[in-house]
Amino acid sequence: MSFLQPWLLALLPLLLVPLIIHLINQWRYQTKRWGAMMFLLTANRMARGYAKLRQWLILAARMAAIAGLVFAISRPLASGLMGMAASGRPDTSIVLLDRSPSMEAKSLGGAESKLETGRRQLRQALSTIGSKRWVLVDSATDQPREFEKLEGLLESPQTEPFGASSDIPGMLQKAAAYLAANRPGPTEIWICSDLRTSDWQPDSPIWSVVREQLLQFPKNVRFHLIAYPDAATDNRSIRVTSARRERTAQGIDLVLSWVVRRDSVEGKNDLPAIQIPVEIEIEGSRSQVEMEVAGPQAQWNEHRIRLDGDTQRGWGKVSIPADANPADNTFYFVFDAPPPRRALLICQDDAASAPLALAAGIPPQTEQQSDAQQLPWGDTQSIDWQEVGLLIWQGTMPQGDRAKEIERFVSSGGSLMLFPPTAENWNAGNSGTPFLGVQWDAWKPLQPVALIDQWRGDSDLLAATRSGAALPVGQIELSGIGTWKGDAVALASLADRTPVLSRIPTDRGSVYLCSASPLESDSNLARQGIVLYAMIQRAIEQGTLSLGRTRGIDAGSLATSSPSNIDLEGWQALGIIGSSLSSEIGFQPGVFQSEKNLIAINRSNLEDQPDSVSPEQIDKLFEGLPLTKVEQKTGSASSLVREVWRLFVMLMIAALIAEAILCMPRRPVAKEALR
Amino acid sequence: MLTERKARSFLDPKILARLSSLPLIARRPMLGQVSGRHVSPHRGASVEFAEYRKYVPGDDLRRLDWRAFGRSDRFYIKEFEADTNLRLYLIVDTSGSMDFGSVGCSKLEYARRLGAALAYLAVQQGDSVGLTCIADKKVQNLPARRNPAHLTVLFDQMEQAKCQGPTRLDELLHELAETTRQRSLMVILSDFFLDAEQWRGCFEHLRFRKHDVAAFHLLDPEEIDFNFQRPTRFLDMEGGPAIFVEPSEIAQRYQRAVGEYLEAIRRIALETGVDYHRVSIDRSHESVLTDFLVARNRGSGRR
Numbered sequence: 001m002s003f004l005q006p007w008l009l010a011l012l013p014l015l016l017v018p019l020i021i022h023l024i025n026q027w028r029y030q031t032k033r034w035g036a037m038m039f040l041l042t043a044n045r046m047a048r049g050y051a052k053l054r055q056w057l058i059l060a061a062r063m064a065a066i067a068g069l070v071f072a073i074s075r076p077l078a079s080g081l082m083g084m085a086a087s088g089r090p091d092t093s094i095v096l097l098d099r100s101p102s103m104e105a106k107s108l109g110g111a112e113s114k115l116e117t118g119r120r121q122l123r124q125a126l127s128t129i130g131s132k133r134w135v136l137v138d139s140a141t142d143q144p145r146e147f148e149k150l151e152g153l154l155e156s157p158q159t160e161p162f163g164a165s166s167d168i169p170g171m172l173q174k175a176a177a178y179l180a181a182n183r184p185g186p187t188e189i190w191i192c193s194d195l196r197t198s199d200w201q202p203d204s205p206i207w208s209v210v211r212e213q214l215l216q217f218p219k220n221v222r223f224h225l226i227a228y229p230d231a232a233t234d235n236r237s238i239r240v241t242s243a244r245r246e247r248t249a250q251g252i253d254l255v256l257s258w259v260v261r262r263d264s265v266e267g268k269n270d271l272p273a274i275q276i277p278v279e280i281e282i283e284g285s286r287s288q289v290e291m292e293v294a295g296p297q298a299q300w301n302e303h304r305i306r307l308d309g310d311t312q313r314g315w316g317k318v319s320i321p322a323d324a325n326p327a328d329n330t331f332y333f334v335f336d337a338p339p340p341r342r343a344l345l346i347c348q349d350d351a352a353s354a355p356l357a358l359a360a361g362i363p364p365q366t367e368q369q370s371d372a373q374q375l376p377w378g379d380t381q382s383i384d385w386q387e388v389g390l391l392i393w394q395g396t397m398p399q400g401d402r403a404k405e406i407e408r409f410v411s412s413g414g415s416l417m418l419f420p421p422t423a424e425n426w427n428a429g430n431s432g433t434p435f436l437g438v439q440w441d442a443w444k445p446l447q448p449v450a451l452i453d454q455w456r457g458d459s460d461l462l463a464a465t466r467s468g469a470a471l472p473v474g475q476i477e478l479s480g481i482g483t484w485k486g487d488a489v490a491l492a493s494l495a496d497r498t499p500v501l502s503r504i505p506t507d508r509g510s511v512y513l514c515s516a517s518p519l520e521s522d523s524n525l526a527r528q529g530i531v532l533y534a535m536i537q538r539a540i541e542q543g544t545l546s547l548g549r550t551r552g553i554d555a556g557s558l559a560t561s562s563p564s565n566i567d568l569e570g571w572q573a574l575g576i577i578g579s580s581l582s583s584e585i586g587f588q589p590g591v592f593q594s595e596k597n598l599i600a601i602n603r604s605n606l607e608d609q610p611d612s613v614s615p616e617q618i619d620k621l622f623e624g625l626p627l628t629k630v631e632q633k634t635g636s637a638s639s640l641v642r643e644v645w646r647l648f649v650m651l652m653i654a655a656l657i658a659e660a661i662l663c664m665p666r667r668p669v670a671k672e673a674l675r
Numbered sequence: 676m677l678t679e680r681k682a683r684s685f686l687d688p689k690i691l692a693r694l695s696s697l698p699l700i701a702r703r704p705m706l707g708q709v710s711g712r713h714v715s716p717h718r719g720a721s722v723e724f725a726e727y728r729k730y731v732p733g734d735d736l737r738r739l740d741w742r743a744f745g746r747s748d749r750f751y752i753k754e755f756e757a758d759t760n761l762r763l764y765l766i767v768d769t770s771g772s773m774d775f776g777s778v779g780c781s782k783l784e785y786a787r788r789l790g791a792a793l794a795y796l797a798v799q800q801g802d803s804v805g806l807t808c809i810a811d812k813k814v815q816n817l818p819a820r821r822n823p824a825h826l827t828v829l830f831d832q833m834e835q836a837k838c839q840g841p842t843r844l845d846e847l848l849h850e851l852a853e854t855t856r857q858r859s860l861m862v863i864l865s866d867f868f869l870d871a872e873q874w875r876g877c878f879e880h881l882r883f884r885k886h887d888v889a890a891f892h893l894l895d896p897e898e899i900d901f902n903f904q905r906p907t908r909f910l911d912m913e914g915g916p917a918i919f920v921e922p923s924e925i926a927q928r929y930q931r932a933v934g935e936y937l938e939a940i941r942r943i944a945l946e947t948g949v950d951y952h953r954v955s956i957d958r959s960h961e962s963v964l965t966d967f968l969v970a971r972n973r974g975s976g977r978r
Contacts, residue, residue, distance in 0.1 A: 029908050030905050031907070031908045032908070034910060035898065036898045037868075043932050046931075054924075055921070
C-alpha cells in the first residue's frame with residue numbers, strides 16, 4: 001500500500017482516541033450507595049460474555065472509523081506496482097519511452113498498440129501521483145527535455161512511434177547525466193518498453209557504466225519498469241534483402257529479393273502455410289505478387305521488374321497487408337546504376353602487381369566499367385578515396401599517416417586486400433608493424449607445395465557462384481605463405497590450419513588478409529586465375545557499394561558518429577511514415593533524396609527479431625537499484641495506479657454503521673410495568 | 676389520642692384524619708383479647724346469627740331456641756358470631772438497603788409512615804399493635820397492646836430504628852410465625868431484597884399459623900429505572916462487595932432481572948395468599964394506605 005499524502009499517516013495515533021476516551025470514562029466514575037445489589041450482581045453475571053465482546057467491538061469499530069478516515073485523506077494507491085509511490089509525490093518524474101517499431105504491435109483484436117497503451121497507462125498513473133517536474137528522455141536524441149505539464153510530455157511528438165530502435169542504456173545514461181546535473185529531490189524514472197533485446201542491448205558495456213552512475217545517487221531515485229512483453233499474435237514482417245538495377249538484353253530490370261518473417265504463435269514453429277500478397281511500389285507504380293509463406297520465414301529471391309526506359313535510379317517500397325504490427329509491414333528500397341568499379345593497387349613488388357592489376361581491371365559484366373590503377377609504393381597522397389572501391393596493398397603493413405588514411409577509407413565502407421611482402425622484403429624492417437590489429441610474422445616456405453584444404457564456400461569472397469558451382473579453391477598450390485599475428489577470421493586455410501585468406505573484423509568496410517603471394521614463384525594464384533579474379537572482383541563489388549549514390553540504412557543510425565554520417569538537412573522526403581519532425585528525420589522509415597543521392601531508411605534488422613530480455617537479465621542490469629517491475633498486456637484497460645480512498649471512506653461508513661448498530665439500545669423494558 | 680404532642684416526621688395528622696374514616700379490617704378471623712370489630716373464630720354474643728347446635732346439659736338455657744323446640748320437639752342452642760379485636764404486628768425491615776431513597780425519603784422512612792398510620796388506625800379502632808424491627812443481628816420487639824399510650828412507645832421505637840446489615844427478615848419471619856399468637860394481622864414493610872423463592876417458605880409458614888399477612892414491597896424508583904449514565908461504582912449498603920459497572924451496558928439486563936424478580940414475588944404472594952402491595956416510594960403513602968384499606972373493606976364480611 002502506498003499513499004500520495006503519506007505524512008497524513010502521522011495522524012494514525014488518533015486511533016487511540018476512542019481507547020483513551022474509554023479509559024477516561026472509566027476513570028471518572030461515580031460512587032453510589034446501592035441497596036438492590038442482587039439485581040446488579042445478576043445483571044453483571046449475564047453481561048459477561050456478549051456484553052464484553054460488544055464493548056470491544058464498539059471500540060474496534062470506532063478505531064476502524066478513524067483509521068478509515070486517516071487512510072482516506074492520505075490518498076492510498078492500489079496497483080500491481082505495490083509500493084510504487086511510497087515516497088509520496090516525487091520531485092521529478094523522468095519518462096523513458098521505448099518507441100521502437102516493435103512497440104507498435106497490437107494485441108489480438110485490440111485497437112491499441114503497446115506504445116499507446118503505455119502512454120495511456122503512464123498518463124493515468126503519473127497524473128494520479130503527480131510531480132513537480134516532468135522530464136522526457138527523447139529516444140531519438142537521447143536528450144532529456146523538461147515539460148511543465150504531464151499532458152505536454154505525453155502529447156509531445158517525441159512520444160510518437162518512430163522507426164529506429166531505442167537505446168535504453170543510452171537513455172538511462174542521459175537520465176543519469178540529467179540527475180547529476182540537476183540534483184533533483186525524490187525522483188522516479190519510468191521506463192515503458194516491450195523488453196526487446198534490440199532496444200535493451202543487455203550485453204552493452206554501457207550498462208555497467210550506467211549502473212555505476214545511478215548507484216552513486218541517493219536512494220531517492222526509484223525505477224519503475226512497465227513492460228509489455230506479450231508477443232504480437234501472428235505478426236508478419238517484410239524486409240528487402242537486395243535491390244539492384246541490372247541491364248539485360250531486353251532492357252533494364254530491377255532485381256529484388258525480400259524475406260517475410262512470421263512470429264510464431266506461443267512458441268509453435270509448425271505454422272501453417274499461408275499466401276501473402278506482397279505489393280511492390282516503384283515510384284508510384286504498383287504491382288503485386290502472391291507469396292507462399294510456410295514456416296517462420298520465407299524468402300523471395302531475384303524478383304525481376306522491368307523498369308521504364310533508361311531509368312538510372314529510383315526508389316520504391318514493398319508492403320504486406322496490415323497485421324498486428326503495422327510498423328514492419330513496409331520496407332523501402334533504393335536502386336541505382338552500379339557505380340564504376342575502381343581498384344587501386346599499391347604494390348611493393350612490381351612483379352606481384354601485374355596479376356593483381358589484371359584481375360582487378362576486367363569487369364565481370366560487359367556493361368560495367370572497371371578500372372584498376374596502380375600507384376607507386378607508399379603513394380597515398382594523390383588518391384581520391386571517394387572514388388575507390390578496393391585498395392590492394394601488397395607489401396609490408398602501412399604505417400603512420402598512411403595507415404590512418406587507409407583506416408578511414410575502410411571505415412567509410414571501402415574494401416582493402418592485404419597481400420604479403422615477397423620473400424625478399426620480409427626482412428626490410430616494416431614487416432612487423434601492426435595494422436588494424438594484425439601484423440606479418442614470417443615467411444614460411446612450403447615443401448612440397450601445399451593445397452588449400454578448407455575454405456568457406458557459403459559466403460564472403462570464396463562463396464560458390466550464383467549457379468551453385470564451387471570455386472576451384474582446392475586447386476591453389478602454395479610453395480610459401482606469409483604468417484601473421486593478430487585477430488582475424490580464416491576464410492581459407494591449409495591442412496595444418498595455417499590461414500591462407502582471412503577477414504579482419506571491422507565495423508564497416510571489408511579488410512581481407514591474403515597470406516598467399518600472387519608471385520608465380522610462391523603460388524599458382526595468378527596462373528590458375530579464377531580464384532584470384534573472383535576474390536578481387538567480389539572485394540571490389542563490396543567496396544563499390546559504399547560508392548553508390550543510393551544507400552539503405554537503418555533508422556537512427558545516422559545519429560551515430562560514424563564517418564559515414566550524413567546530414568539530411570535539405571534533403572527531400574519522398575516517402576515517409578509517421579512523424580515528419582525535422583528533428584526526427586533519419587529516425588522515421590522513408591526515402592530521402594538530395595541532388596544526387598537517394599537514401600532509404602528502414603527499421604534495423606534486429607527489430608524483426610522477437611528476442612526479449614528475460615526478467616533475470618533485467619534484475620541483473622538493475623542490480624542494486626530500486627526497481628519495480630510490472631508486466632502489462634497490450635490494450636489492457638487497467639490502470640497502473642488507482643486511488644482507493646473511496647474504499648476507505650466506505651470502510652469508515654461501515655465501521656460507523658456497525659458502531660451505531662452495536663450501540664443501539666435494545667427494546668426498552670416498560671418501566672411503568674415494574675412500578 | 677396522642678398523649679404527647681411530639682412532632683414525628685412520619686406522622687401527618689391530616690392524613691391520619693382522612694384515613695380515620697376507613698376501618699382496618701382483617702381478611703380472616705382474628706383472635707383478640709376483647710370484643711372488637713373483627714370476626715372471631717369462636718361463637719360469641721354478637722347479634723349476628725351463626726348456627727344451631729344440639730343442646731347438651733350444662734348449656735345456658737337462655738340461649739335455647741324455644742321456637743325450634745316447639746316445631747321439632749328437640750333442643751337446639753342458638754349460636755351467634757363473636758366479635759373481637761385483632762393484634763396487628765408491624766414487621767419493619769431495617770436492613771441496610773432500606774436506607775436507600777432517591778426521592779427525598781428512604782424506604783425506611785416510608786415504612787415508618789405506613790406503619791405509624793396503620794398503628795394509629797388500629798389503636799383507634801381498639802386493636803392492639805406490636806412492632807418488630809429486624810436488622811442484621813438486632814431485633815427490636817414491641818408486644819402488641821391496645822392502649823393509646825402504647826402508640827408513643829411504638830412511634831419512639833420506630834423513630835429510633837436504624838438501617839444496618841444484611842437482610843435477615845426471612846429467618847426472623849419464621850421465628851415470628853412461631854412465637855406470635857395465632858390469628859394476627861402481620862404487616863411486613865420491606866424491600867424484600869432476597870431471592871424470591873426464599874419468601875415462599877416464610878409466607879406459607881405465616882399462613883400456616885393462620886395469620887393474615889399483608890406485605891408492602893417498598894421500592895425506590897431509581898432501583899427500578901436504573902437511569903445512570905456514567906460508569907458507577909456501587910457500594911453495597913448491606914456491607915457486601917462493591918461493583919463497578921458501565922450502566923449503559925448493564926441497564927437492560929438489570930431491568931430484566933428486576934422484572935423477573937418482581938413477577939416471581941407477585942406470583943408467590945398470590946399463591947400463598949399474602950395481601951401483596953408493590954409500592955414505589957415516590958407515591959403518596961396516603962393513597963397507598965387508602966388503596967390497602969379500601970381493598971380490605973371490599974373483602975370484609977367473609978368468614
